[in-house]
Amino acid sequence: MISLILLYLGLSIVLINALTWTLKRFRLHETKFQHGLTVNLAPVRYLINLTYKINSKIPFVDKPSTTISEIRVHPIKSFPALKVQSWKVTEFGLDCDRMYMLSKWDKEHNKWLMVSLREYPSLSQVELRLEDDMFVVGFQNKDYFSVPRTVTDEYFKAMTSAPSTADLWKVEFEAFALDKLDLKPFLEAVGLPLDLQLVFAPFGKLVITNSPKNLTTRPGFVPGSHEQYRVTKFQDYFPVLLISQSDIDDLNQRLVKGFGPDFQTSSTHFRPNILIEGPKRPFDTDDWYRFTVNGREWIVASKCPRCVIPNIDFEKGKVHSKHPVSRTLAKFRRIDVGNPFQSYFGVNAVQIQHGYTISVGDKVQLLERRLNQYGDLS
Numbered sequence: 001m002i003s004l005i006l007l008y009l010g011l012s013i014v015l016i017n018a019l020t021w022t023l024k025r026f027r028l029h030e031t032k033f034q035h036g037l038t039v040n041l042a043p044v045r046y047l048i049n050l051t052y053k054i055n056s057k058i059p060f061v062d063k064p065s066t067t068i069s070e071i072r073v074h075p076i077k078s079f080p081a082l083k084v085q086s087w088k089v090t091e092f093g094l095d096c097d098r099m100y101m102l103s104k105w106d107k108e109h110n111k112w113l114m115v116s117l118r119e120y121p122s123l124s125q126v127e128l129r130l131e132d133d134m135f136v137v138g139f140q141n142k143d144y145f146s147v148p149r150t151v152t153d154e155y156f157k158a159m160t161s162a163p164s165t166a167d168l169w170k171v172e173f174e175a176f177a178l179d180k181l182d183l184k185p186f187l188e189a190v191g192l193p194l195d196l197q198l199v200f201a202p203f204g205k206l207v208i209t210n211s212p213k214n215l216t217t218r219p220g221f222v223p224g225s226h227e228q229y230r231v232t233k234f235q236d237y238f239p240v241l242l243i244s245q246s247d248i249d250d251l252n253q254r255l256v257k258g259f260g261p262d263f264q265t266s267s268t269h270f271r272p273n274i275l276i277e278g279p280k281r282p283f284d285t286d287d288w289y290r291f292t293v294n295g296r297e298w299i300v301a302s303k304c305p306r307c308v309i310p311n312i313d314f315e316k317g318k319v320h321s322k323h324p325v326s327r328t329l330a331k332f333r334r335i336d337v338g339n340p341f342q343s344y345f346g347v348n349a350v351q352i353q354h355g356y357t358i359s360v361g362d363k364v365q366l367l368e369r370r371l372n373q374y375g376d377l378s
Contacts, residue, residue: 006122013054016036017062020051029371041337052287056368065365066278066359068256068293069245070267073136076147076198077101077234078116081271087349087358088297092232093202093239094273096135096149101190101234103166103177103199111165112175112199114234115192117309122190122317144186147178151200165198169236169377173205192306204231207238209375210301220297222353230350237377238301238348242285243272247345248283251328259324269310269325274348275362285347286335289370294362297302297352302374303336303344310345310346336376347372 018303023029028045053063072081077098088095102123103112134146148155159180163198166175173293177197187194207230214228215221225231248267255263267275279285287299312318326342329343336344 005162013058013061016047016051016054020048022271023048027335028339030337040268045337048287052289052369052371056290062369063366064279064284065363066244068274068360068362069277070272070275071358071360072267072271072273072275073097074136074271074273075099075128075149077114078120078123079125079126079137080124081082081268082128082130086357087355088357091222091234093351093353097239097273098232098234099200100147100168100178101168101175101199101201102196103175104193104196106167109167109169111172112177112197113167115196118307118313120190121312122192123320124312124314125317126190129346137187139189142189144189145181145183147181147198147225151202156200156202160200165260166201166234168205168234171205171237171377173201174203175199192363198262199234201233203291204233206230207232207301207350209237209377210372212299215350215352217295218299218352220353222355224354238353239297240273241271241304241346242274242276242300242349243270243346244276244278244282244285245269246278246280246282246284253326254328254332255324258320258328263320263322265325266308268314269312270306270346271309274349274358286344287369288347288366289369289372290367291349292363292367293354293358297359297367298349298358299354300349300350300370300372304344304346304348304373305336305339305374306333306345335372336372342374344374 021210023044029048047371049373072083073084073086073087073096074081102115104115106113121234129136133149135149136145136146159178160176161179163174163176165172177199179197181198184194187196206226211229212218216228230239252264286303293296294369306329308326311323313320329345333343333345
């Protein structure tokens, strides 16, 4: 009798997985915009998520593993990355990631606004290195300024004045301009407005959207400066961006077909923190939810909407006039009901624990899937 029940249970799991695979194979769980349908797709997504929840309880079922192939840290937002072999995970994400932001002052609203590669693609040609615990910034083989990896009280008091407000994608938080730091020679060399300032945020901002309402309910949660939520600095919002090499490879094949062999992209153009070697199936991470890096748990908050930055030719510091990456992604990556007019590439992740180190070669193990839905930041 027990064996018969187990047989029926096993067959049921196989059937529901087969149905889910079929629905996903024909992308019937995605947006009405994608398919031109007027029917409600919510029941389809509910069935798929139910299947994922069942599979998460069964060892070895739909739990691919891969490894970290690259780790990148961007100490100054929109500046080049440091490519590292090992790096510490803090409550803000990867240590020092986006801890500074080049900003312009909005006189009308009295706040600092982001300056990015979207406006000034010449920033892609800036040089950055870590030397004696200082991030040294140069351009065309000439060093212009440096900022510390660890901001001491002495440095903070010497370089900043009164606190002000920074606005990042309509999320506001406290920030301090390093107004004693002379950036003008650098700004002039790169061709940027001379009134820009480098801004630092000691306390960062709460990451609430698409995160569990209370992270303390997660097993193994390690609190930081805030009890319930993770915090970030000048990351767009979430702590870490993860992409897969198989996604890059798939996109490059499409770029070659659409624009010829001269149009290729790389992980650098998407500015991730973590690049993983697999899984073999492109865009498998779209519906990742819980995963571990060497046994430390993370959750995926949402797929990442993409802007024009991947169209920048980093060698020339200019945007491709044909916008090949954006045009290609728009054909097959408008897949999220949260905003069906956006193209998505990579996933945003939130760490449950912090205070440990990740390294190239670390194992990344999927624990559970979920159909992630993009949400407006708050």
